[in-house]
Amino acid sequence: xxxxxxxxxxxxxxxxxxxxxxxxxxxxxxxxxxxxxxxxxxxxxxxxxxxxxxxxxxxxxxxxxxxxxxxxxxxxxxxxxxxxxxxxxxxxxxxxxxxxxxxxxxxxxxxxxxxxxxxxxxxxxxxxxxxxxxxxxxxxxxxxxxxxxxxxxxxxxxxxxxxxxxxxxxxxxxxxxxxxxxxxxxxxxxxxxxxxxxxxxxxxxxxxxxxxxxxxxxxxxxxxxxxxxxxxxxxxxxxxxxxxxxxxxxxxxxxxxxxxxxxxxxxxxxxxxxxxxxxxxxxxxxxxxxxxxxxxxxxxxxxxxxxxxxxxxxxxxxxxxxxxxxxxxxxxxxxxxxxxxxxxxxxxxxxxxxxxxxxxxxxxxxxxxxxxxxxxxxxxxxxxxxxxxxxxxxxxxxxxxxxxxxxxxxxxxxxxxxxxxxxxxxxxxxxxxxxxxxxxxxxxxxxxxxxxxxxxxxxxxxxxxxxxxxxxxxxxxxxxxxxxxxxxxxxxxxxxxxxxxxxxxxxxxxxxxxxxxxxxxxxxxxxxxxxxxxxxxxxxxxxxxxxxxxxxxxxxxxxxxxxxxxxxxxxxxxxxxxxxxxxxxxxxxxxxxxxxxxxxxxxxxxxxxxxxxxxxxxxxxxxxxxxxxxxxxxxx
Amino acid sequence: xxxxxxxxxxxxxxxxxxxxxxxxxxxxxxxxxxxxxxxxxxxxxxxxxxxxxxxxxxxxxxxxxxxxxxxxxxxxxxxxxxxxxxxxxxxxxxxxxxxxxxxxxxxxxxxxxxxxxxxxxxxxxxxxxxxxxxxxxxxxxxxxxxxxxxxxxxxxxxxxxxxxxxxxxxxxxxxxxxxxxxxxxxxxxxxxxxxxxxxxxxxxxxxxxxxxxxxxxxxxxxxxxxxxxxxxxxxxxxxxxxxxxxxxxxxxxxxx
Numbered sequence: 001x002x003x004x005x006x007x008x009x010x011x012x013x014x015x016x017x018x019x020x021x022x023x024x025x026x027x028x029x030x031x032x033x034x035x036x037x038x039x040x041x042x043x044x045x046x047x048x049x050x051x052x053x054x055x056x057x058x059x060x061x062x063x064x065x066x067x068x069x070x071x072x073x074x075x076x077x078x079x080x081x082x083x084x085x086x087x088x089x090x091x092x093x094x095x096x097x098x099x100x101x102x103x104x105x106x107x108x109x110x111x112x113x114x115x116x117x118x119x120x121x122x123x124x125x126x127x128x129x130x131x132x133x134x135x136x137x138x139x140x141x142x143x144x145x146x147x148x149x150x151x152x153x154x155x156x157x158x159x160x161x162x163x164x165x166x167x168x169x170x171x172x173x174x175x176x177x178x179x180x181x182x183x184x185x186x187x188x189x190x191x192x193x194x195x196x197x198x199x200x201x202x203x204x205x206x207x208x209x210x211x212x213x214x215x216x217x218x219x220x221x222x223x224x225x226x227x228x229x230x231x232x233x234x235x236x237x238x239x240x241x242x243x244x245x246x247x248x249x250x251x252x253x254x255x256x257x258x259x260x261x262x263x264x265x266x267x268x269x270x271x272x273x274x275x276x277x278x279x280x281x282x283x284x285x286x287x288x289x290x291x292x293x294x295x296x297x298x299x300x301x302x303x304x305x306x307x308x309x310x311x312x313x314x315x316x317x318x319x320x321x322x323x324x325x326x327x328x329x330x331x332x333x334x335x336x337x338x339x340x341x342x343x344x345x346x347x348x349x350x351x352x353x354x355x356x357x358x359x360x361x362x363x364x365x366x367x368x369x370x371x372x373x374x375x376x377x378x379x380x381x382x383x384x385x386x387x388x389x390x391x392x393x394x395x396x397x398x399x400x401x402x403x404x405x406x407x408x409x410x411x412x413x414x415x416x417x418x419x420x421x422x423x424x425x426x427x428x429x430x431x432x433x434x435x436x437x438x439x440x441x442x443x444x445x446x447x448x449x450x451x452x453x454x455x456x457x458x459x460x461x462x463x464x465x466x467x468x469x470x471x472x473x474x475x476x477x478x479x480x481x482x483x484x485x486x487x488x489x490x491x492x493x494x495x496x497x498x499x500x501x502x503x504x505x506x507x508x509x510x511x512x513x514x515x516x517x518x519x520x521x522x523x524x525x526x527x528x529x530x531x532x533x534x535x536x537x538x539x540x541x542x543x544x545x546x547x548x549x550x551x552x553x554x555x556x557x558x559x560x561x562x563x564x565x566x567x568x569x570x571x572x573x574x575x576x577x578x579x580x581x582x583x584x585x586x587x588x589x590x591x592x593x594x595x596x597x598x599x600x601x602x603x604x605x606x607x608x609x610x611x612x613x614x615x616x617x618x619x620x621x622x623x624x625x626x627x628x629x630x631x632x633x634x635x636x
Numbered sequence: 637x638x639x640x641x642x643x644x645x646x647x648x649x650x651x652x653x654x655x656x657x658x659x660x661x662x663x664x665x666x667x668x669x670x671x672x673x674x675x676x677x678x679x680x681x682x683x684x685x686x687x688x689x690x691x692x693x694x695x696x697x698x699x700x701x702x703x704x705x706x707x708x709x710x711x712x713x714x715x716x717x718x719x720x721x722x723x724x725x726x727x728x729x730x731x732x733x734x735x736x737x738x739x740x741x742x743x744x745x746x747x748x749x750x751x752x753x754x755x756x757x758x759x760x761x762x763x764x765x766x767x768x769x770x771x772x773x774x775x776x777x778x779x780x781x782x783x784x785x786x787x788x789x790x791x792x793x794x795x796x797x798x799x800x801x802x803x804x805x806x807x808x809x810x811x812x813x814x815x816x817x818x819x820x821x822x823x824x825x826x827x828x829x830x831x832x833x834x835x836x837x838x839x840x841x842x843x844x845x846x847x848x849x850x851x852x853x854x855x856x857x858x859x860x861x862x863x864x865x866x867x868x869x870x871x872x873x874x875x876x877x878x879x880x881x882x883x884x885x886x887x888x889x890x891x892x
Contacts, residue, residue: 047770051769051770054769065693065699065701066701066752066753066754067753067756067757067797068757069797070693070699070700072693072699074694074698074699075694075696075698075699084776084777122771125773125775126768126773127776128773128776129766129768129773129774129779129826130765130768130826131765131766131826131827133789133790134786135790136781136782136787137783139780140782140783141777142776142777158793159794161698161794164794164796165790165793168793171760172760172764172765172766173765173770175760175761175764175765176761176767178761179762185757187754187757237696239693239694239699240692240694241693273666273667274664274666274667276671276675277671278671278695279695279696281695281696282696380696380721383717383721383723384668384721384723385666386665386666386723386725449770450770450771453770495682497678497681497682498681499674499678500678541681541682543681543686544686549689549747549750551687551689552681552687
C-alpha cells in the first residue's frame with residue numbers, strides 16, 4: 001500500500017488556504033446529485049451531516065442510539081480550545097498548534113494540526129451563532145479558563161457540560177436539515193459492513209436494531225464518525241455502546257488502521273468498586289488544582305485516611321515532580337498512581353486507588369470556596385461512592401479515556417479506500433501519541449463543520465465514479481456475509497456470556513497493554529488473545545433471534561470485533577519500541593520517564609489487512625517536521 | 637443483599653406485555669441500578685432466557701438514554717439523579733422493586749423497558765434550533781450576552797431529553813421538555829429573531845405527537861434529573877400567547 005498524505009506544498013501557515021483554492025468545486029446545482037452516508041452522530045458526524053446538507057448534498061445519517069443527541073461526545077465536561085486570544089495573554093494559532101504538537105509528543109502530522117488550530121476560531125463563532133450557552137463574563141463577553149498542557153486561557157466552556165451543549169448545537173443544526181428533508185436520519189441502526197465497488201467506498205450494510213432487518217445503502221461517498229475504541233479495555237470512561245466495529249470492518253475492506261497503541265489513560269477517575277462494574281466515571285482533571293495526591297508509606301495500610309499521620313503519607317506527585325506537583329500531565333500522573341498501587345500501597349477496596357485530598361485546600365480557602373469550584377463533581381462522587389469528599393479524601397484511579405489511534409486518513413480526511421472518509425476520534429490524525437485536554441471537541445467539530453465539507457467536494461469533482469445499483473454483486477456479497485455472521489453467533493449456544501468474554505479481554509488488555517507495556521507482557525497478550533477469540537467462537541452463548549430487538553446479539557458482534565482488534569493494538573504496541581505519550585514501554589525509559597526514539601520511530605504506523613489468518617503489513621508514513629523542532633517533554 | 641424484581645416484559649410493540657418476577661441475589665450496595673440489572677441479565681442469559689431489554693449508554697447521567705420507572709417514580713426518586721446514577725445502597729435487603737418503562741402514548745414501547753422517544757426529535761426538527769448555516773457567522777464576542785440571561789439559558793439548555801417529565805405527568809405532557817428548549821433559545825439574542833415561529837411550530841408538533849396538556853402539577857420538575865424549573869413552562873406559555881397574538885404564519889414551515 002502506498003500512503004500518500006497529500007499534504008499541500010508551501011509554507012505551513014498557507015497550506016490550507018492554498019489547498020482550499022486548489023480543490024475542485026461541485027456546482028451547487030450538481031450537489032443534489034450526490035448521496036453521502038454518514039455513520040455516527042456525535043460532534044463530527046452531526047456537524048458534517050448538517051453542513052453537507054446545507055451545501056446541497058443528499059445525506060443519510062445512521063446512529064445506534066435512539067436519538068442523534070445521545071452520542072458520547074455529550075459526556076465531555078471540561079471545554080473546547082480555540083486560539084481566539086480573547087484574554088490577551090499571548091495566544092495565537094501558532095501557539096495552539098505548537099502546544100498540540102508538543103502535547104502529542106511529536107507524533108502528529110504537522111500540517112493537519114496547524115489547520116486544526118486555524119479553524120478552531122471559526123468553531124467558536126459557529127457555536128455561538130447556534131445558541132450554545134457558553135459561559136460569559138459580567139460584561140457579556142465569552143469567558144475562558146486554562147487547562148492542562150497550556151500556559152494560556154483558551155478553553156471555552158458551558159458549565160461542566162461543554163460536550164453536551166456543543167453536541168446539542170450540532171444536533172439542532174442536523175434536526176433543521178432533517179426537518180427540511182435534506183438529511184434522512186436512521187436512529188437505532190448499526191453499520192455492520194462497508195461496501196467497496198471498483199476500489200471505491202460506495203455503500204454500507206445496516207442492521208436495524210429494532211426489527212433486526214439488514215439493508216443495503218448505496219452512496220457516492222461514506223463518512224465514518226464512529227468514535228474511539230476505548231471499550232476494548234472493557235472498563236473505560238466511554239459509553240456502553242462505544243465500539244470499534246465500523247472502523248474495524250472498514251479495515252478488513254482495505255482502510256489502513258493507524259497507531260492503535262496510542263491510548264490515553266486519564267488519572268482522575270472513580271476507582272472500580274467490584275466485578276460488577278460496567279463502566280468508569282471520569283472526574284474533571286481540574287480537581288488536581290486543589291487536591292493533593294497521596295498514599296500511605298506503609299504497604300497494605302488499612303487504616304482510615306484520617307488515622308494516618310502526616311509523616312506516614314507519601315505525596316507521590318509532589319515528591320517525584322516537585323515543579324509540576326499535582327498538576328503533572330495525564331500520562332505521568334497515571335503511571336505514578338499505578339506504580340504505588342503495584343507496590344501494594346494503593347487504597348480502597350482491592351487496593352487500586354490513591355487519595356485525592358482536599359483537606360489542605362479546605363483549611364486554606366474554606367469549604368464554601370471548594371464547593372463553589374467543584375460542587376457538581378463532589379456531588380457526582382458522592383452519588384457513585386456514597387462518600388462525602390469534603391470530609392474524607394476522594395479515591396481516584398486512572399482509566400482508559402480516549403484513543404488517539406484510528407483509521408489512517410490523508411490531509412483530506414480520506415482513508416486508504418477512496419471515497420471513505422473518517423472524522424473525529426475515529427481517525428488518527430491530530431493528537432499524535434497523547435491528546436491535550438479540551439482538544440477532542442475541537443477536532444470533532446473542525447473535521448465536521450470546516451474540513452470534510454470542503455474536501456469531499458474535491459473527491460466528487462475529481463473522481464466522477466458512478467454510484468452502483470443495490471443489486472451489484474458486492475452489496476449482495478456483503479449482505480450475505482452479515483447474515484452468515486448473525487446466524488453463526490446465534491447458533492453457537494455455548495456456556496459463556498458475551499460480557500464474560502468482554503470482561504476477560506478487557507482485563508488482559510489492561511494488565512498487559514495498559515499504562516505500562518513490555519515486550520514480554522505484549523507477547524503474552526498476543527498469545528492469549530487468539531485463544532480467547534477461539535473460545536468465543538466455540539463457547540459463547542447469545543440468546544434470542546436475529547429478526548428482533550436483541551441487545552445480546554448487538555454486544556456479541558461488537559465483542560467479536562474487539563477480540564480481533566485487540567491483537568492489532570498489541571502488535572502495534574510491540575513494534576513501537578519506544579515510549580511516547582500514552583504509549584509507555586518499560587524497556588524505554590530514562591530515570592523513570594518516557595524515552596522517545598525520534599531516529600527510528602518518527603512515523604505513523606498504518607496497518608494493512610491481509611486476510612483472517614495472515615499477519616497485517618506495517619506501512620510507515622514518515623513524520624516530517626518542517627516548522628517545529630522535536631524536543632523532549634520534561635515536567636520535573 | 638437479595639431483592640425481588642417485578643419487571644415489565646413485552647416481546648415487541650404488539651405484545652400486550654405483563655409483569656414478571658425475578659430474584660436479584662447477591663447484590664452489592666456499590667452497584668448502580670443498571671449494573672444490578674446487568675447481573676440479573678447475565679443470570680437469565682446463562683439459563684438461556686431472554687434478558688430484560690433496557691436502554692442505557694453513557695451511564696454517567698448525561699446522555700439521557702436510560703429510562704426506567706422504579707417503584708412508580710421516573711428514575712427512582714433520588715433528587716436530580718438518572719436511573720444509571722441511582723445506586724443500590726438506597727435499597728434494603730429483601731425489598732421488592734417494580735420496574736416499568738416510560739408510559740405515554742407518544743412513547744410506544746418497543747420491547748420490555750425500551751421505548752421510542754422519536755417524538756422529542758420531531759419536536760426539535762419542527763423548530764428547536766437557530767436557523768444559521770455553517771460559516772459566515774460573526775465573531776463570538778460580537779454578540780454580547782448578559783451573564784444572568786446566559787446562566788438562565790444554560791439552566792434550560794441542561795435538559796438531557798430523557799423524557800422522565802412525560803413519564804411522571806398524569807397527562808403525559810411534554811411541556812417541560814419543550815419549554816426548556818424554547819426558553820434556552822429565546823433567552824439568547826441569537827435565538828430571539830425566530831422566537832415566535834419557533835414556539836408555535838414546536839407546540840404544534842408537540843400536540844400532533846399526542847402528548848397531553850399541562851395542568852401544572854409539578855411532577856415533571858420533581859423527577860427531572862437536571863432539575864429543570866417549572867418556571868420555563870410559564871415562560872413558554874407567555875411566549876406562546878404573544879406569538880399567537882402576533883399571528884406568525886406557520887403554514888408549510890419546515891424550519892427554514
